Amino acid sequence: xxxxxxxxxxxxxxxxxxxxxxxxxxxxxxxxxxxxxxxxxxxxxxxxxxxxxxxxxxxxxxxxxxxxxxxxxxxxxxxxxxxxxxxxxxxxxxxxxxxxxxxxxxxxxxxxxxxxxxxxx
Amino acid sequence: xxxxxxxxxxxxxxxxxxxxxxxxxxxxxxxxxxxxxxxxxxxxxxxxxxxxxxxxxxxxxxxxxxxxxxxxxxxxxxxxxxxxxxxxxxxxxxxxxxxxxxxxxxxxxxxxxxxxxxxxxxxxxxxxxxxxxxxxxxxxxxxxxxxxxxxxxxxxxxxxxxxxxxxxxxxxxxxxxxxxxxxx
Ligand SMILES: [Zn+2]
Numbered sequence: 001x002x003x004x005x006x007x008x009x010x011x012x013x014x015x016x017x018x019x020x021x022x023x024x025x026x027x028x029x030x031x032x033x034x035x036x037x038x039x040x041x042x043x044x045x046x047x048x049x050x051x052x053x054x055x056x057x058x059x060x061x062x063x064x065x066x067x068x069x070x071x072x073x074x075x076x077x078x079x080x081x082x083x084x085x086x087x088x089x090x091x092x093x094x095x096x097x098x099x100x101x102x103x104x105x106x107x108x109x110x111x112x113x114x115x116x117x118x119x120x121x
Numbered sequence: 122x123x124x125x126x127x128x129x130x131x132x133x134x135x136x137x138x139x140x141x142x143x144x145x146x147x148x149x150x151x152x153x154x155x156x157x158x159x160x161x162x163x164x165x166x167x168x169x170x171x172x173x174x175x176x177x178x179x180x181x182x183x184x185x186x187x188x189x190x191x192x193x194x195x196x197x198x199x200x201x202x203x204x205x206x207x208x209x210x211x212x213x214x215x216x217x218x219x220x221x222x223x224x225x226x227x228x229x230x231x232x233x234x235x236x237x238x239x240x241x242x243x244x245x246x247x248x249x250x251x252x253x254x255x256x257x258x259x260x261x262x263x264x265x266x267x268x269x270x271x272x273x274x275x276x277x278x279x280x281x282x283x284x285x286x287x288x289x290x291x292x293x294x295x296x297x298x299x300x301x302x303x304x305x
Binding site: 045 | 129140142144145148149154157158161166170232233236255256257258276279281284287291
């Protein structure tokens, strides 16, 4: 068995997802080149894990943007509910009051969109 | 969880305590700050809309990572349709190590920065898998689901990504002429 025959197994040995058996194990146990590669894979894995605790600070405004997007989505949902409710209410004779309410929410939604673009710029 | 009941305020609090983390994942997956911002906003919107489907036994962050990974994959897919070369697995990694001995530098403690540089140079499809598995500890099953690939494809990509990272960080003297020049 040659180094090339086990090369595809080595990336999984470092984290235990691959267990070497038989001739592959026999080769790696006695091959300095493969042993070196294993050490390198383990170092790469350790370095990757440390990235988990390293944070790049997002540019200002991201939190506000996310919250605005969610709020806007909630408002759209509310408008849909109001509009479907308005159709029912129309036949019940109370359309005017509900329409005023819906208009208010539409204004809120468009204000939210404006603020999102302002924050993002 | 309060947020599961659609409580806006509770969800806002969850956003506040997790968004930097989610942004970092998105940034590592997309490699671009603007794309990462879009991905994170999309991910939270989907999380908010899908709160009812959130199973309480999973950690919220794990669930959020999965959604973020899914959004990032969609974003990269869209971008790749415009730049068809981006998703090529066999794309060569750009050599940034022309005049230094990478192994020596790594052993001096700069390995983390070099890993980040090597990650950034990986093709996005390989980078996504290695970031999700080795940095964020998602399962192969979760990775496969969110990226829309099979588990065996996810494993193949993971091994290929690790191999490329190792070769990038520790080129073996003699493997090619450039490395041979640095061999002692
Ligand atoms: Zn060997």
